[in-house]
Amino acid sequence: MAAQRHYEDLARQLSAIGAVKRGLGRGLPHDCPGGSAAVLILLDRHGEMRMSRLAELLAVDMSVTSRHVAHVAEKEWILREPDPADKRSRILRLTPAGQTKVNELSELSIRTLTHYLHDWSDDEVVQLSTLLARLRDSFGDCRAASARLPFEETTRTPA
Amino acid sequence: MAAQRHYEDLARQLSAIGAVKRGLGRGLPHDCPGGSAAVLILLDRHGEMRMSRLAELLAVDMSVTSRHVAHVAEKEWILREPDPADKRSRILRLTPAGQTKVNELSELSIRTLTHYLHDWSDDEVVQLSTLLARLRDSFGDCRAASARLPFEETTRTPA
DNA sequence: TATTGTTATACTCTATAACTATA
DNA sequence: TATAGTTATAGAGTATAACAATA
Numbered sequence: 001m002a003a004q005r006h007y008e009d010l011a012r013q014l015s016a017i018g019a020v021k022r023g024l025g026r027g028l029p030h031d032c033p034g035g036s037a038a039v040l041i042l043l044d045r046h047g048e049m050r051m052s053r054l055a056e057l058l059a060v061d062m063s064v065t066s067r068h069v070a071h072v073a074e075k076e077w078i079l080r081e082p083d084p085a086d087k088r089s090r091i092l093r094l095t096p097a098g099q100t101k102v103n104e105l106s107e108l109s110i111r112t113l114t115h116y117l118h119d120w121s122d123d124e125v126v127q128l129s130t131l132l133a134r135l136r137d138s139f140g141d142c143r144a145a146s147a148r149l150p151f152e153e154t155t156r157t158p159a
Numbered sequence: 160m161a162a163q164r165h166y167e168d169l170a171r172q173l174s175a176i177g178a179v180k181r182g183l184g185r186g187l188p189h190d191c192p193g194g195s196a197a198v199l200i201l202l203d204r205h206g207e208m209r210m211s212r213l214a215e216l217l218a219v220d221m222s223v224t225s226r227h228v229a230h231v232a233e234k235e236w237i238l239r240e241p242d243p244a245d246k247r248s249r250i251l252r253l254t255p256a257g258q259t260k261v262n263e264l265s266e267l268s269i270r271t272l273t274h275y276l277h278d279w280s281d282d283e284v285v286q287l288s289t290l291l292a293r294l295r296d297s298f299g300d301c302r303a304a305s306a307r308l309p310f311e312e313t314t315r316t317p318a
Numbered sequence: 319t320a321t322t323g324t325t326a327t328a329c330t331c332t333a334t335a336a337c338t339a340t341a
Numbered sequence: 342t343a344t345a346g347t348t349a350t351a352g353a354g355t356a357t358a359a360c361a362a363t364a
Contacts, residue, residue: 002276002279002280002281002283002284002285003281004269004273006281006284006285006288007268007269007272007273007276007284008265008268008269009284009285009288010272010284010287010288010291011183011268011269011271011272012200012204013287013288013291013292013295014176014179014180014183014291015180015183015193015196015197015200016218016291016295017173017176017180017291017294017295018180018218018331019217019218019219019295019298019301019302020173020294020295020298020301021173021174021176021177022218022301022302022332023298023301023306024170024173024174025353026301026303033352033353033354034174034353034354035353035354035355037174038174041171041174045171050322050323051322051323052321052322052323055323058178059175059177059178059181060178060354060355060356061355061356061357062322062323062324063323063324063325063355063356063357063358064354064355064356065323066323066324066325067324067325067354067355068354070324083322086321086322086363086364087322087362087363087364088321088322088323088362088363088364089322089323089363090322090323106167109166109167109170110163110166110167110170112170113166113169113170114163114166116297116298116299116301117161117166117294117297119297120161120297121161122161122162122165124161124290124293125161125165125166125168125169126161126165126168127286127290128169128172128287128290128291128294129165129168129169129172131283131286131287131290132169132172132173132175132176132287133172134279134283135176135179135276135287136172136175136176136178136179138275138276138278138279139178139179139182139275140275142178142179142181142182142185142275143178143356144185144355144356144357145356145357177354181355184330192329192330192331193330193331194330194331194332209345209346210345210346211344211345211346214346219331219332219333220332220333220334221345221346221347222332222333222334222335222346222347222348222349223331223332223333224346225346225347225348226331226332226347226348227331229347242345245340245341245344245345246339246340246341246345247338247339247340247341247344247345247346248340248345248346249345249346302333303332303333303334304333304334
């Protein structure tokens with residue numbers, strides 16, 4: 001358990017990190033906004049999956065996932081195939097064009113980070129990645145309808 | 160200079176960290192959205208300042224800053240006083256009510272992080288804070304109109 | 319009845335551009 | 342002319358709720 005002051009610091013740093021995300025976002029191709037990029041990258045990383053699984057990985061509501069997926073499907077970067085085991089479901093899969101886009105995105109993020117982090121050591125980059133992964137993990141599934149905080153009553157109305 | 164593969168990992172983790180930010184955001188008071196909270200916290204942290212300086216610290220365009228500031232001013236959490244040295248400028252300062260709000264925000268972030276990161280050590284929290292600060296620093300002022308990447312021509316149109 | 323996914327609607331955050339007042 | 346700040350407008354991301362189809 002860390003000291004309160006350190007939690008405060010971390011909260012401030014997390015709030016400020018949006019600037020970096022926006023900086024990375026500005027490097028994206030004009031036809032592939034952040035939401036689309038995230039869908040493609042997760043499908044590349046984890047292989048084909050259903051909408052609900054993707055929503056979980058994106059950590060957003062399924063309605064949001066549906067919109068992003070509709071966009072990349074329209075670009076023909078993914079296919080939405082019927083799930084033989086459950087007719088309500090759809091299986092999402094990258095197309096060859098989608099794979100090409102993923103490669104492009106990958107190269108872009110490498111170029112951008114190489115530019116900004118040229119003076120970081122290998123170790124530092126890995127350390128930050130690792131801590132961010134752990135942070136994400138500690139928060140678990142903190143989507144609106146999923147996890148509730150233990151002191152909800154004093155904050156945003158639960159509905 | 161880190162290996163390309165590590166940059167890719169970091170890009171993925173950064174993209175996923177939005178979930179944590181949203182989780183923290185859901186704990187905010189209903190009358191104080193993220194933009195307002197950021198303004199208050201920076202004024203508390205750095206003391207009174209001009210709009211342009213605040214925009215720089217927020218790492219957003221001044222038009223955005225102006226909107227957030229107008230909101231917190233309407234709540235009477237800050238004052239916008241004329242700058243005697245430059246009549247175009249305004250000096251922003253927390254009111255006592257604003258200070259109270261800052262304290263409330265601080266307590267909220269501590270409660271939320273204590274809840275989610277209960278099994279993190281002091282050292283780990285500090286390490287993550289430090290790396291995030293360094294990351295932000297390495298990106299410098301990467302706002303849209305400020306910094307330009309060296310390979311712009313293949314990405315979003317420069318204008 | 320419950321679950322998967324879609325759509326409509328609303329809210330927050332951000333950027334660009336046009337504008338004003340002052341330097 | 343250039344700069345500080347405001348406002349109007351547009352675009353991206355997200356959440357809630359209502360809905361259709363299937364389990």
